Amino acid sequence: MLDFIKSTPLLISTTINHYLNGPPRPSWDLKFHTTWALYRSMFSKPSSSKTFEQMQKDSFLLAPVPADAGFEPLDPKNIVIAGASAGGGLSLALGLAIRDAGLPSCAGIIGWSPFVDLTYSTPSLSDEKCLDYLPIVKGGTNDYIESQVIKEFKEKAAVLTEKIKTQNLGPKIWHDSFDRPDGRFQFYAPNEGLAIPYVSPMLAESLGDLPPLLLIAGDDERLRDEAIYFAHRSAEPTKYKGEFGPLKEHHKKVLELEKIGIVPEFTGVN
Template sequence: MSESPRTPGLPDPGLANPAGPLPAPPFDPQLAPVLDDIGELRDAAPASPAEVPAWRARLGQLAPDPTLEELRADGAYEVTERHVPSPEGAPDVPLVIARPAGLEPGAPVVYHVHGGGMIGGSSRAGLAGLLEEWAVPLGLVVVSVEYRLAPEHPYPAGVEDCYAGLEWTARHATEIGGDPERIVVAGGSAGGGLTCALALLARDREGPAIVGQLAMCPMLDDRNDTPSARQLEGRGLWDRRANHVGWSSLLGEARGTEQVSPYAAPARARDLSRLAPAFIDVGSAETYRDEAVVYATRIWQAGGEAELHVWAGGFHGFDQMAPHARLSQDARRARLQWLGRILER
């Protein structure tokens, strides 16, 4: 994989990539055994874009999505699905709209973008956890978007679907019991990268005035050449090789070149000023560590607001795979506290 010039002003997270192998940071003691237990899920990652459909099917068997009825949890939550206008000529964008039963009108809204390496996942993935962890304690409406996936639908299909859903949510927030002045965009992994892309698009298109962006272990840089990517190759849940497949599926031959849009790979953005306040977190023992740290640093350098957490010993998606680990609980608590603060402004 060839290296591309870095964006002007971008601090080099590796202080240059040294020759030879790099020692990897250790996994947290409570997390390391979990990687062995989920070996089948880890090892199922596709080796090329051609293998993505089979990988999706296998993932659906290992971790099936909940039904709407299951998400309703015997009446604890009000859950509906809507199909909203899409970018011109594309299918309508599905949204799952969920909130605690009996929630008062005018509640804050979290617009959720699912993960999956740009090649998998769905609007229902992880939604039950968000309802329990965020919607109940903070009194939120959660809107989760289903976007078209690569390689069948390369850039810009996915991000344009997400943006169309965000615009609809902002226009119809009152209708779904939300407050149009208090919308936070949130997502993890690919959804974290798309969260950052939506913040850029909302600024550049003068679109919805989101009040925050919460990006968990975000997928930001198609160049895939940071020291953390090299350190963790062959280790953890989503390594450099799997990341290469995700980016190649999304961008094709443009991956790694200077033709990549910042709305595809937010690390490419030259201007990170005037963005919604950001919360960015990442594990120290995962592929995306360095690009996340650099992105937060560049927001500060541009005069913006970002809260950054690097969780020592965390692998990619550790809090989902090991929710009862102390590190996972700390990470989840930090996100909830930030959301509470940002929504009280």
């Protein structure tokens, strides 16, 4: 069994379909997490009676393999990470984190319509010609009715925002347009956190040295342009560097989109 697992490619699929505010369980497919819990428990604690929640609390799933476990860790070159939408963004963010930590790279990353830019800066997100069911986002979190939940959320978010402001998070792209006068743009992260590469992977200073990528997006998707731009920046990291400047009135950021065939009215790849 161990020889089979060691020599067989492993697909880790992040099946989260959207970023959200609130408990993660409703939007998670727990099959992969439960399977991994069972796989780990086979070798470390065969008679463990811990529940899934207890294992999470004890960092059971994230614990390093002990030296005396009796088996070797899986070869990263046999692991492919994949995800759709927000799951694709998380998969690519994980790839960046692995790269930045200097850890061995996985065999590849697959992103189906990856959500990699939480600033909503690319043209396809506001293109009325797109047939995607996703709506055009025009407002921030201020559009929601005030409630006790929103009040508690804002209090906790303010604490997180201060932590982000006081921490040295390393090089990241930033522009004054992230300081939105209409308040917080996303529930998922404060405005001060949108430029963190592990939040918006497309905004990383460099997208080089990642494993092989397979990024998929349709012509009429709202997430189309960010997938195309991410692919170009990863393929030619020295040519397409993150830059800011006037692009549109609602969000002044230039991504050199015209150079790779992306313009507000039409998208194509040269």
